[in-house]
Each structure stands twice: as C-alpha cells, then as structure tokens.
Amino acid sequence: MSPVEHQQAVVLDPTDRRLINALQGDFPLTRAPFADLANALGLDESEIIERLQRLLDTRVLTRFGPMFQIERVGGAFCLAAMEVPEERFDEVAGAVNALAEVAHNYRREHALNMWFVLATEHPDGIAAAAGAIEQATGLAVLLFPKECEYFVEMKLEA
Amino acid sequence: MSIEASEAGLQSAADTPDPLARRIIVATQSGLPLVADPWGALAHELGVPGETVLATVADMLARGVIRRIGAVPNHYAIGFTANGMSVWDIDDDAVDAVGRFLAGMKSVTHCYRRPRRLPQWPYNLFAMVHGRSRTEVDDEIAALAQVIETRFPAACRSRDVLYSSRILKKTGLRIAP
Missing domain, CATH: 3.30.70.3460 (Alpha-Beta Plaits)
Structure with missing residues (x-):
C-alpha cells in the first residue's frame, strides 16, 4: 500500500494485541530478546518474529527499534505548522515529505492544516529545513519548539 | 543520578558524540533487524563485538539518547481512530x-x-x-x-x-x- 497510512482500525487477534502491548515496554537487551519475550508471553520465539514482521509489513506497526532523543546528542526536534490552501494540499505535502528532516506529518482540521515534526542532527538544521520548505512552497512555516516536556508514559493499549 | 550530573552528562554527550553511538543511530533509525539475535546482527553489521553494542545501547538508554526500545503502533490501525x-x-x-x-x-x-x-x-x-x-x-x-x-x-x-x-x-x- 501507499505510504499514506491506515485511516481506520484493522482486525488484530488477541495474540497480536498482547504482542503489541508487550513491545511498548522494555525490549530485552540480551542476545536472545525474542526468546526472552516468548517466555514471558507463552509464545514461540519464531512466532513472535513472524508476527512482528507481518505487523510491520501491514503497517499496523510503523517501526520497531530504538526511539532516539536526538537532543541528547546535540540534535533537535521541532513541531511546525503551515496553512496550506486546499487546492495545493497534495503538492505541498509532497514537497514537505520530500525532506529527510521531516519525521512525521499529519493533516489536521484547522486553518493551520499541516503539522509536521522536524528532526535534525544539529540545532541549526531546524531553521534551515523550515527555510527550505518556505522556499519550495512559498508558504510560511510556523515553528513550535518545545520549551518544556511534561513526562508521560507513552502507551496505547491495542 | 543528580540533576547536575545528568546535565553534565548531557553537555559532554553534546560536545563529544560517541562515534559508535552515532553509527548505532544510523544503523537502527529505520528499525532493528527481525532475527533471533538482533543486537548480534547489528554488531556484525558495525564490525564490533556484540557485547560492545549491548553496553553502548545500555549506556544510550541510561543517558536518554534512546528513550525506549520497542514498537511504534499506527494508532489508527490499533483502534485509536x-x-x-x-x-x-x-x-x-x-x-x-x-x-x-x-x-x-x-x-x-x-x-x-x-x-x-x-x-x-x-x-x-x-x-x-x-x-x-x-x-x-x-x-x-x-x-x-x-x-x-x-x-x-x-x-x-x-x-x-x-x-x-x-x-x-x-x-x-x-x-x-
């Protein structure tokens, strides 16, 4: 399917749901992490790997691996928004998504109708990426850098 | 860890990025290999011992360079529409x-x-x-x-x-x- 993701729920069996929930916790830092997980869940190691591959192939999961806070090694994340004329929406989405610095991009229902996250290895990369998007689209990019993060556990129970 | 120590750690991390940590980021930013020993596979790809990769990843977790390791669900697909x-x-x-x-x-x-x-x-x-x-x-x-x-x-x-x-x-x- 196209890179545009599911817009609705897909059918998952109870084992898929248990696996997804287990994989939102701590993944074992061992030489046999799926076997460790299998013991905890009462599944086979190979079944876990196959299910995980299927969930990634069908885009139920968008990623599996370490999640980085690039700020901790000198990089930056920044939320950004644009007000995109409806008739130009797809063209502008293409131009914005073409930048490797754009990590996520969502259409939202508001006058500011395109919201994306820039992720760069150096802090000055944020302004450069926003400038490149303004240049490519002729539209203003509003930057919303985080000033403070209030800690939450990110878990969505499947 | 005290706040001062963690900020000092953050400062030194920003000043002198660990080259292996950076290579681990590049190698895994699109995902971990789906094999029985993913950290070993990563170590093989990077040409370093498995234990070195495990120790470096553990250190990256401790320093907050890695927030967590796991799956990112498409929230629409799992029912949060x-x-x-x-x-x-x-x-x-x-x-x-x-x-x-x-x-x-x-x-x-x-x-x-x-x-x-x-x-x-x-x-x-x-x-x-x-x-x-x-x-x-x-x-x-x-x-x-x-x-x-x-x-x-x-x-x-x-x-x-x-x-x-x-x-x-x-x-x-x-x-x-």
Whole structure:
C-alpha cells in the first residue's frame, strides 16, 4: 500500500494485541530478546518474529527499534505548522515529505492544516529545513519548539 | 543520578558524540533487524563485538539518547481512530502546574509547553489525547477542562482541539550516514 497510512482500525487477534502491548515496554537487551519475550508471553520465539514482521509489513506497526532523543546528542526536534490552501494540499505535502528532516506529518482540521515534526542532527538544521520548505512552497512555516516536556508514559493499549 | 550530573552528562554527550553511538543511530533509525539475535546482527553489521553494542545501547538508554526500545503502533490501525491535539492558552504563571497535571492523566500521551505565535496562535500548552471516537476524545477534553478550571481557576483563557484526518508521513528520525 501507499505510504499514506491506515485511516481506520484493522482486525488484530488477541495474540497480536498482547504482542503489541508487550513491545511498548522494555525490549530485552540480551542476545536472545525474542526468546526472552516468548517466555514471558507463552509464545514461540519464531512466532513472535513472524508476527512482528507481518505487523510491520501491514503497517499496523510503523517501526520497531530504538526511539532516539536526538537532543541528547546535540540534535533537535521541532513541531511546525503551515496553512496550506486546499487546492495545493497534495503538492505541498509532497514537497514537505520530500525532506529527510521531516519525521512525521499529519493533516489536521484547522486553518493551520499541516503539522509536521522536524528532526535534525544539529540545532541549526531546524531553521534551515523550515527555510527550505518556505522556499519550495512559498508558504510560511510556523515553528513550535518545545520549551518544556511534561513526562508521560507513552502507551496505547491495542 | 543528580540533576547536575545528568546535565553534565548531557553537555559532554553534546560536545563529544560517541562515534559508535552515532553509527548505532544510523544503523537502527529505520528499525532493528527481525532475527533471533538482533543486537548480534547489528554488531556484525558495525564490525564490533556484540557485547560492545549491548553496553553502548545500555549506556544510550541510561543517558536518554534512546528513550525506549520497542514498537511504534499506527494508532489508527490499533483502534485509536480519534487523535486530538488539545491546545490550551494557559496563564504563564500556571502553565507548568497545568502541564504536569495534564501529563498525569491517563488519556494524555504527550504534553508540551510551546511558544505562542500571536495573533495566529494563542496556545502555549499542547496535550495529545487519543481515543476510539471523537465523541470520546471531546468528552475527555471537556472533563479535563473542568478539572483545570476547578484546580487552577481562570488560568485557562481558551482552548481548541485539532483532529488529525490523515497521516501524511511517519518515518521518524533520519540522519545522514
């Protein structure tokens, strides 16, 4: 399917749901992490790997691996928004998504109708990426850098 | 770890990035290999011993360079079809207290203070609320607003919620090799 993701729920069996929930916790830092997980869940190691591959192939999961806070090694994340004329929406989405610095991009229902996250290895990369998007689209990019993060556990129970 | 020690660690991390840590980021930013020994496979790819990779990843977790290791669900696919970005214009004196309160609520998955962009954007507090329907999310945000009004009277001047209607891209971080 196209890179545009599911817009609705897909059918998952109870084992898929248990696996997804287990994989939102701590993944074992061992030489046999799926076997460790299998013991905890009462599944086979190979079944876990196959299910995980299927969930990634069908885009139920968008990623599996370490999640980085690039700020901790000198990089930056920044939320950004644009007000995109409806008739130009797809063209502008293409131009914005073409930048490797754009990590996520969502259409939202508001006058500011395109919201994306820039992720760069150096802090000055944020302004450069926003400038490149303004240049490519002729539209203003509003930057919303985080000033403070209030800690939450990110878990969505499947 | 004390706050000073962790800030010092952060400073040195920013000043002298560990070359192996950077190579691990580049090699795994699109995902871990789905094999029985993914850390061993990564070590093989990087040409270093498996134990070195495990120790470096453990250190990156301890320093917060890695937030966590695991799966990122497409929230639509797992049934959270209503994804509301609730935004709040909160008095500057109260915004941190309100932010901490919102972050503690079960329905809130991310909560940040960000600058206002006047006149277009008066909101300085962002809280993501995921639910299985817009009605559920609207009701939850209304309930949160009520508690905020009780606990922090008149601190909230206005609020809005922006629903996502399409994921246009969701790849995550990509730094150049």
